[in-house]
Amino acid sequence: MSEVHQGRRRLLAALTVGGGLVAVGGGPALVTNARGLSGYEGAIIATWRHSDSTDLPLSSARRELVRYATLAANSHNTQPWQFRLSDRSVLVLSDPGRRLPAVDPDEHHVFASLGCAAENMVQAARAFGLRAAPSYDPAARGIRVDLEAAPPERTDLFDAIPYRQSTRALYDGRSVPPEHLRLLETAGNGDGVRMLLFTERQQREDILSYLVAGNSAQMDDVAFVEELESWIRFSYGEALSTRDGLFSKSSGSPVLPGWIGRLVFSQVFTRDAENRKYESQLRSSAGVAVFVSDKNEPAYWAEAGRSCQRFALQATALQLRHAFINQPVEVPAVRGQFATYLGIGGRRPDLVMRFGYGPELPKSLRRPVEHVILGA
Numbered sequence: 001m002s003e004v005h006q007g008r009r010r011l012l013a014a015l016t017v018g019g020g021l022v023a024v025g026g027g028p029a030l031v032t033n034a035r036g037l038s039g040y041e042g043a044i045i046a047t048w049r050h051s052d053s054t055d056l057p058l059s060s061a062r063r064e065l066v067r068y069a070t071l072a073a074n075s076h077n078t079q080p081w082q083f084r085l086s087d088r089s090v091l092v093l094s095d096p097g098r099r100l101p102a103v104d105p106d107e108h109h110v111f112a113s114l115g116c117a118a119e120n121m122v123q124a125a126r127a128f129g130l131r132a133a134p135s136y137d138p139a140a141r142g143i144r145v146d147l148e149a150a151p152p153e154r155t156d157l158f159d160a161i162p163y164r165q166s167t168r169a170l171y172d173g174r175s176v177p178p179e180h181l182r183l184l185e186t187a188g189n190g191d192g193v194r195m196l197l198f199t200e201r202q203q204r205e206d207i208l209s210y211l212v213a214g215n216s217a218q219m220d221d222v223a224f225v226e227e228l229e230s231w232i233r234f235s236y237g238e239a240l241s242t243r244d245g246l247f248s249k250s251s252g253s254p255v256l257p258g259w260i261g262r263l264v265f266s267q268v269f270t271r272d273a274e275n276r277k278y279e280s281q282l283r284s285s286a287g288v289a290v291f292v293s294d295k296n297e298p299a300y301w302a303e304a305g306r307s308c309q310r311f312a313l314q315a316t317a318l319q320l321r322h323a324f325i326n327q328p329v330e331v332p333a334v335r336g337q338f339a340t341y342l343g344i345g346g347r348r349p350d351l352v353m354r355f356g357y358g359p360e361l362p363k364s365l366r367r368p369v370e371h372v373i374l375g376a
């Protein structure tokens, strides 16, 4: 049975808990859903697009670079960033109101997310006739992206930006040709960041054991589950009003009125069900990439983010899907064991991604650029 069908069966079972079926599909609910769907689709088209022109004056180009930055991967889609614009640079800063203290107590993922955003700026800048040079600014605790004029160049990675998505679905198990693995390797290795690629069946099984250990620990952690639930957007209305968070539809789950979604969440979202889902998802993947930076510091966490965003764009350009499976690096006790398995000495494994060939899922939304530019 497919994973989506299993999910729907669990959902139906949950809806009948307590003796009676909760009414989900009444007339008014269907009308609201249809209206929500068209609003959501319109917002997606407006969000995930290339600029009409790349021949723009610097002030407009800078704003477009920020828009491309916001299309980057980021933890729980909190969009934990703010951008301070000055004449020839953009400072990418964290937004303290969008932290995830349970899953990310040391803000590793915040800085990785800022790195993902900076990498999109680097890739986009070239198309706008600019060279973007990011460097970590310890005083600002952010990434300073300096801009200078350069010959315009449109690359495959730039073209891929509006098509990239985290695809939390079953893939088809096909392996990736060696020449494409080499391109992924080139993209994923970075300044102070090494990417380890695992494509053997036994390696996937080994990594699965750390994934299940990390996931089990997280599912038993009330603070983790509550934090995750608070960022899930169950309905079109919730997704459209916040334009952030994890839209259930983007993970292949049904769209429900928020109150029903929250009611059934605890029934459907169980440790065993999630572990089974990850088992089948990882076994359906062509491989796993692990990003390991040289030092356990914010500047390097950001570089790891840059590397994984580049990897994701290269994968997208090759028609490959990808999804983060960070459980092995998010639970400190499991992370130590995982580091030993990887043989990386005292270094910290930063991020884990699976990849392979699979379907496209509905995309997640982003807040408008004006909301993330300081002083706009």
Ligand SMILES: Cc1cc2nc3c(=O)[nH]c(=O)nc-3n(C[C@H](O)[C@H](O)[C@H](O)COP(=O)(O)O)c2cc1C
Residues within 6 Å of the ligand: 071, 072, 073, 074, 075, 076, 077, 108, 109, 110, 112, 113, 116, 164, 165, 166, 167, 168, 245, 246, 323, 324, 325, 326, 327, 351, 363, 364
């Ligand atoms: C640092 C970081 C950690 C992430 N961890 C996970 C994860 O463990 N599991 C997961 O499914 N997605 C993870 N994601 C993916 C985000 O949830 C995703 O990027 C976000 O929801 C936006 O969706 P999009 O990538 O499709 O644009 C992570 C992303 C980043 C940058």
